[in-house]
Amino acid sequence: MFLTGAILIVATTLSQPLDPPSNFDPEAKMIYSDKDSGRLHSARGTAGWVERLVENGTPSDLKLAEESLEALFACQELHPDDPHYGNFRWYFEDPAVEDLNAVEFVLEHLIPMMIRHEDSLPDAVAEKVRERIRLGLSEIRKMDVSVGYTNVATLDILNSCLGGELLEDPEITNRGRQKLRIFEAFVTSNGTVLEYNSPTYLRVTMNALGKLIGLTQDRETRVRGKTLATRLAIGAALHIHEGTGRLAGPHSRAYQPTVACEDSPERNNLLNWIEEGVVPQWIGSVLDRSKGSYQIFETAARDWNMGLSTCLTPRFAMGVATRGLGEQSNVFMIHANRPESDKPGVVYSRYVVGDKWLGDFYHATDRSMSRNFNEEGDFWGVQNGPRAIGLYKPPALHYQKSAKAVLIWTRRDLIDETWAGDRKVEDLPAEVEPGETVVVRIGEAYVGVRPLTLTDLGRDARVRLVEKAGDLVLELPNYQGPKKAFWELEWPGGFFKGHPQCGFYSEVSSVSDYPSGKEFAAKISEGTLTEKTDPPITYSGKESRLWSVNYTRDGQSVGIEVDLMTWTLLRRWTEEGDLGWPMLESPFMRQSASGEIQVGGATLTCGKHPAWLYADSDLELYAVGYHGETAPLSLNLPNGTIRVEAMSAGTLVWNRGKVEIESIDPGVQWKMIQ
DSSP, X not given: OEEETTEEEOOOOOOOOXXXXXXXXXXXXXXXXXXXXXXXXXXXXXXXXXXXHHHHOOHHHXXXXXXXXXXXXXXXXXXXXXXXXXXXXXXXXXXXXXXXXXXXXXXXHHHHHHHHHGGGSOHHHHHHHHHHHHHHHHHHHHHOOOTTSHHHHHHHHHHHHHHHHHHTOHHXXXXXXXXXXXXXXXXXXXXXXXXXXXTTHHHHHHHHHHHHHHHOSOHHHHHHHHHHHHHHHHHHHHHBOTTTOOBOSOBSXXXXXXXXXXXXXXXXXXXXXXXXXXXXXXXXXXXHSOOOSEEEEEEEEGGGTEEEEEEEOSSEEEEEEXXXXXXXXXXXXXXXXXXXXXXXXEEEEEEEETTOOTTOSOBTTTTBSSSOOOOOSEEEEEEETTEEEEEEEOOOOSSEEEEEEEEEEXXXXXXXXXXXXXXXXXXXXXXXXXXOOEEEEETXXXXXXXXXXXXXXXXXXXXXXXXXXXXXXXXXXXXXEEEEOOGGGOSSSSSOOOOOOOEEEEEEEEGGGSSSHHHHHHHHHHSEEEEEEOOXXXXXXXXXXXXXXXXXXXXEEEEEEEETTTTEEXXXXXXXXXXXXXXXXXXXXXXXXXXEEEETTEEEEOSSOOEEEEEETTTTEEEEEEOSSSEEEEEEETTEEEEEEEEOSEEEEEETTEEEEEESSSSOOEEEEO
């Protein structure tokens, strides 16, 4: 360090070249993965590696970046007659473009790299990167992914907004900004994103919004992106179970390591987003607050009857979806504190066909046999606190030997006790008699399950407790026997009388509430479980056949009704009546488009525009997310009222007496009235 006159000169050292990761192929100049089918070189992984190299920026880094860019561009489809001209093969070894998301995951690295560090590249290299980005953006425009495909839609928004700004192309930029508005409208007309509460894909969505917020030149884009990111982060914070740090279920989509809690707790993701400035610092207070026991409801798609509910207590969390979003769904899920282990207890459900299990599914993109344990059935569910009903329908059964719903308790070796009625289960397999309630203790929670009507499509199906791959499994079978066809399940067909029945009632309790699982099973049996099913009738395409299930005890009820012919949801209810589709409802936060929201002693009035309100008097924190057109807004607090003359989309936060407003229109005028 040298001082010359009034100028301070600090001697600095150039960065050291990056050490290639262990999965870098020095010959191919690409990142690779060893899969069941052999070594595969990843376009997405290589794009991320190139971004890191250019950011580090030493001469050797930049030389290697040029070489890796050439390898990456060899994955891009350059034939103008190809339907996916400009996209990338997911792996170099792929014969053609298959995973259409590849271009999004490549450009999310290349575009920010060029915005930040284009000057580090030779002119010819930079020009080639720009050309390939333009081709990729043209493919993105042609594909125009649905805003319901949340994580990829946000990547489309990111790449189009920033790519248009980089290339100084208003057509590309305007499309990205319009896509953002369409995405925002879809979310705020329902409640949350279609890929609801996903521990896997929320990371992609939030990372995309974070890059957009940090790099866009457009204030409106930045404010809309930040308001959406804040909404999703609060929703995630409310779903984080304080005892385990996990994102409590249900999950629209999740990979198996997350399901089994083999990776780090999702609480860490929120802390990272706070540290990186993707979401405001005050969300840390929401995350850290001890909230006791409460329930949260959200709607992902009202038109599709897609909602979710979660009951959280200090010892356990139980979540149920009204329906799933495909094969990666966790429609029924429980997390429980397990003090003797660094991993929580987990219970989840699946419908499986043909006795498949984890590792029997082939994941086409990753060429792996063990990444997921796929959901094969169709589900309808309802929840009231720690009580739930789940109903399953099998997929089309063409020629199968087995079809069953299963409930899975992870790590049988850590399970404390298992009961079937008043019988303690010591050895497996063990049959469960009709009417018996199964109770399993995992750490600080008892999980009870009572099977509902199970249509036996053969004659050998038995409800059993078994061990599979080290886990405890309750099998609820529709069929077990020789491989056969199922003509009676085919529609259109001459024998169809409705889908087979398969379901369960479940309840969770703290272990401190009962001496053992035996007493909890007896308590569940004290309740009234009522099932009503219309008699079979050959379907002509017009008839209905109703299946209604209700459980009542101690003045509390939970019920559901479906049509077995069309497998449509007809009703869900509790003791308070039929359940609706709230955008978001919890003791701490509510969301609505009614123009008025009340929660936690605060009232928001904002015309008939979509908005949400988080209110916590203990933290002295009140936060508003406003998604409407420019209009007056009023936030009535316990100690006064904040009145805004006119506000566009954005956020208003009252944090221990300090008011912060971030809106599309700068210079928002407001006043505090005591």
